[in-house]
Amino acid sequence: MSGCPEELVRSFPDRLHGGKVNLKELLPSELEAFVRLLGESPYRARQLVRWLYVRRAGSFAEMTDLSRAFRQVLEEVAALPTLHLASPEESLQDTTKFLFTLPDGNPIESVRMRYLEHLGPGRLAVCLSSQVGCAMGCEFCASGKSGLLRNLQAWEMVDQVLAIQRLVDPRGERVANVVFMGIGEPLHNFRNLLRAIRILNHGDGLGIGMRHIAISTSGVVPAIRRLAEKRLPLKLAVSLHATRDDLRDRLMPVNRRWKIQELLAACRDYQAATGRRMTFEYVMLEGVNDSLEEADRLVELLGGIRSLVNLIPWNPVDHPFFRRSSKSRVQAFQDRVQQGGLRCTVRREKGSDIDAACGQLRLREIHRHADGSPRTEVPLAPGAGG
Numbered sequence: 585m586s587g588c589p590e591e592l593v594r595s596f597p598d599r600l601h602g603g604k605v606n607l608k609e610l611l612p613s614e615l616e617a618f619v620r621l622l623g624e625s626p627y628r629a630r631q632l633v634r635w636l637y638v639r640r641a642g643s644f645a646e647m648t649d650l651s652r653a654f655r656q657v658l659e660e661v662a663a664l665p666t667l668h669l670a671s672p673e674e675s676l677q678d679t680t681k682f683l684f685t686l687p688d689g690n691p692i693e694s695v696r697m698r699y700l701e702h703l704g705p706g707r708l709a710v711c712l713s714s715q716v717g718c719a720m721g722c723e724f725c726a727s728g729k730s731g732l733l734r735n736l737q738a739w740e741m742v743d744q745v746l747a748i749q750r751l752v753d754p755r756g757e758r759v760a761n762v763v764f765m766g767i768g769e770p771l772h773n774f775r776n777l778l779r780a781i782r783i784l785n786h787g788d789g790l791g792i793g794m795r796h797i798a799i800s801t802s803g804v805v806p807a808i809r810r811l812a813e814k815r816l817p818l819k820l821a822v823s824l825h826a827t828r829d830d831l832r833d834r835l836m837p838v839n840r841r842w843k844i845q846e847l848l849a850a851c852r853d854y855q856a857a858t859g860r861r862m863t864f865e866y867v868m869l870e871g872v873n874d875s876l877e878e879a880d881r882l883v884e885l886l887g888g889i890r891s892l893v894n895l896i897p898w899n900p901v902d903h904p905f906f907r908r909s910s911k912s913r914v915q916a917f918q919d920r921v922q923q924g925g926l927r928c929t930v931r932r933e934k935g936s937d938i939d940a941a942c943g944q945l946r947l948r949e950i951h952r953h954a955d956g957s958p959r960t961e962v963p964l965a966p967g968a969g970g
C-alpha cells in the first residue's frame with residue numbers, strides 16, 4: 585500500500601471511526617481520493633460505492649470483486665460501522681417503526697410512513713432522525729424535553745435507510761422517499777445533514793432524488809437561508825402551529841429568536857431559490873390555535889407562498905393545557921383555509937400512528953414496562969418540527 589494510516593488520518597480527520605477511516609462518511613468523490621491514497625484506481629471507489637449502498641455489504645470480506653490484498657488493506661485502515669436494530673419492526677396501521685442503537689448506545693428511531701407512499705408500488709417513504717434528542721424544546725414534543733445529546737453523523741442518518749432497505753429487500757421494496765422529520769432539528773445539524781443527503785442522492789449508490797427528500801424544520805431562519813443558497817430542489821416543511829407570535833413563542837421557543845414574519849420571509853426566498861412548494865405543518869389544539877380567525881390569519885400570512893397546509897390532529901395526551909380539536913373543528917378549519925385559496929390536507933390519523941411524526945418511539949421505548957412490553961397509555965405528542 586502506498587498510503588499510510590497517518591496520511592489517511594490527516595486526509596480525513598473528521599471521518600474516523602475507531603481510529604480508521606469510516607467509508608460510510610465519505611462522499612463518492614472523497615472515496616476516490618481515499619482509494620488513490622491507497623494506490624488504487626478511481627474505479628475502486630465506484631466498486632466501493634456499489635458495495636456500500638447497492639449491495640449493502642456488512643464487511644470487506646463480502647466485497648469479492650476486490651482483490652484479497654486490497655481487502656486486507658481496507659481491513660487495516662477503514663471502518664464499516666452499522667446501526668444495530670434494537671427492536672423488531674413495530675407495525676401499526678399506517679406506519680412501521682424501527683428503533684436503532686447507535687455505536688455509543690444511544691437509541692434513535694426511523695419510521696416507515698405509508699401515508700406518504702404515493703410514488704408507486706414497492707416504493708417506500710421513511711422518516712429519519714437527525715439528532716439524539718433535540719434542543720428546540722417545543723411545548724408539545726417529547727424529544728425536546730430531554731434536550732440535545734448530540735448530532736448524528738452523516739453515516740448514522742444514511743445507515744437508517746440502509747438498514748430499512750436491508751429489511752425490505754426480500755419483499756422487493758425500495759426506499760424512494762426520505763423525510764427528515766424524526767428526532768431532532770435537522771437544520772441544527774446542517775453540515776452532516778447535507779453530507780447525508782449527498783450520499784443518499786448519489787447516482788451510483790442509493791440514487792434517492794433530491795425532489796424525494798424533505799426536511800422538516802421548526803424554523804431556524806439562518807439555516808433555511810443557507811439551504812436556499814445551495815439551490816437544491818429539496819422539499820422544505822415548516823412547523824408553524826400558530827399564526828400569532830405570542831402563541832408561537834409559547835409553543836415553540838424557536839419563535840422567540842425568529843418571529844413568524846421573519847420565518848415566512850425566509851420561506852419565500854427558499855421558494856424563489858428552489859422552485860419548491862412549501863409545506864406548513866399545523867398541529868390542531870382545541871381552543872388554542874383552531875379558530876376560524878386563526879384559519880383566516882393563516883391564509884393571510886401565507887399569501888404569495890405556493891404552499892400546502894398540513895393539519896395534524898392532536899393525539900389525546902396527558903398534557904395540562906392541550907386537548908384535541910374536534911373533527912368538526914378540524915374540518916371547519918380546513919374548509920376555511922381552502923376557501924382562502926390554499927391547499928390544505930389533514931394528516932391521516934390511525935390511532936397512535938400519528939406519533940410517528942417526531943421522536944415519539946424513543947419515548948415509548950423509555951416508557952416500556954420492565955418486561956419489555958410497551959405501555960398502553962404513553963404520552964404521545966405529535967411533534968412535527970425538526
Ligand code: SF4
Binds near residue numbers: 719721768769801
Ligand atoms: S417538534 Fe421537532 S424541533 Fe420541536 S422539539 Fe420536537 S424534535 Fe425538536
